[in-house]
Amino acid sequence: MEKYSITQVILTGGIGSRLWPLSRKSQPKQYLNIFDGKSLFEMTVNRNRTIATKLIVVGNIDNCHLSKAVLNKANKSYIDIVESTPRNTAAAIAFAAFASKPEDILVVTPSDHIIGEMKYYKNAILEAVEKALNGFIVTFGIIPIRPEIGYGYIERDGDDVLSFREKPSQELALEFIAKGNFLWNSGMFCFKASVFLEELQLYAPEVYEKAKIAWENNVDGNLDLDLSMDIPSISIDYAVMERSKKIKVVSSKFTWSDLGSFESVYDYLRTIGHPVDDNGNMVIGTNNYTAFLGMKDTIFVHTDTANLILKKECSQDVKNVYGALEKINSDLLK
Numbered sequence: 001m002e003k004y005s006i007t008q009v010i011l012t013g014g015i016g017s018r019l020w021p022l023s024r025k026s027q028p029k030q031y032l033n034i035f036d037g038k039s040l041f042e043m044t045v046n047r048n049r050t051i052a053t054k055l056i057v058v059g060n061i062d063n064c065h066l067s068k069a070v071l072n073k074a075n076k077s078y079i080d081i082v083e084s085t086p087r088n089t090a091a092a093i094a095f096a097a098f099a100s101k102p103e104d105i106l107v108v109t110p111s112d113h114i115i116g117e118m119k120y121y122k123n124a125i126l127e128a129v130e131k132a133l134n135g136f137i138v139t140f141g142i143i144p145i146r147p148e149i150g151y152g153y154i155e156r157d158g159d160d161v162l163s164f165r166e167k168p169s170q171e172l173a174l175e176f177i178a179k180g181n182f183l184w185n186s187g188m189f190c191f192k193a194s195v196f197l198e199e200l201q202l203y204a205p206e207v208y209e210k211a212k213i214a215w216e217n218n219v220d221g222n223l224d225l226d227l228s229m230d231i232p233s234i235s236i237d238y239a240v241m242e243r244s245k246k247i248k249v250v251s252s253k254f255t256w257s258d259l260g261s262f263e264s265v266y267d268y269l270r271t272i273g274h275p276v277d278d279n280g281n282m283v284i285g286t287n288n289y290t291a292f293l294g295m296k297d298t299i300f301v302h303t304d305t306a307n308l309i310l311k312k313e314c315s316q317d318v319k320n321v322y323g324a325l326e327k328i329n330s331d332l333l334k
Helices: 040-047 064-073 088-098 118-133 170-179 193-203 205-216 225-229 236-241 262-271 312-327
Strands: 006-011 054-060 079-083 105-110 137-142 153-157 160-165 182-192 247-252 282-284 298-302 307-311
Touching: 006 040, 006 088, 040 064, 040 105, 054 064, 054 088, 064 079, 079 088, 088 105, 088 193, 088 205, 088 236, 105 118, 105 193, 118 137, 118 182, 118 247, 137 153, 137 193, 137 236, 153 170, 153 247, 160 236, 160 247, 170 182, 182 193, 182 236, 182 247, 193 205, 193 236, 205 225, 262 282, 262 298, 262 312, 298 312, 307 312
Parallel strands: 006 054, 006 105, 054 079, 137 247, 282 298
Antiparallel strands: 105 182, 137 182, 153 160, 153 182, 298 307
16 A cells, blocks of 8 residues: 555634624634633644644635634644635635645544544544545534534434435434434535545536636735636535545444534633623623623624624524624724
């Protein structure tokens, strides 16, 4: 067997609109230092230090300086791929694969997830690497602990994927949990660079060709805007995962959250001792004394320019506030 190395690929392009006003375009959620005094991006970099020998960071022109600040502080060598405009995950991962040797194993992760129980995490990575060496594209499914409607699901039979499901209704989520063969879709992947590119070329040839042209014309990892705009914006799920015949899933026991809403941030902060009052109310972003009267499970989020007050169960609706501000091109999103 040819020699291979394991490369951690971190995707940093998200804005985190459901965590506004903490998360802004100038400081997306993965760079906020509110998690054990570190950012989610820094925690992601550190997570695979003992597993991967190389690191590739795929980010966009608006946030690459934030990644560089963390990586330079950590004295960590890396390949930096800077997208002039975000073109979704299929293209972002293709750039990382083009930057790698064909036999390299890529472990692709978002930059904004919380992961615990590292023993289980490392076991899952090693299991995925073994499958990737045998030519499979591996996705990581998380054993669900509740009928979550904010996540996609993977229906499986052993390590075979039967289907990918969009974020379900509450009723459907309960049905998934009852059936017992559904996993949360973590958005993490593992594969040989060459296998991913072969499948991308087969199932999404335009993404492959246009991404290849953009990569071949990069300057020190920086991608040309016009060439990037030619690339169809499509996720890896639609481009490859839902179509390829080479998909396997690793059922993972490690604790995981995409911290995609204030409800999940609330739940995580509670586990690390962040204060809540007797009625389950929480303050984020200020140490000022804050009193809640007649309120239960309410979150108060403070920033210098905007405040948000929400019931915990309404966390998914924050994107509506973000959308309304986006329509008027508000400076509060910057």
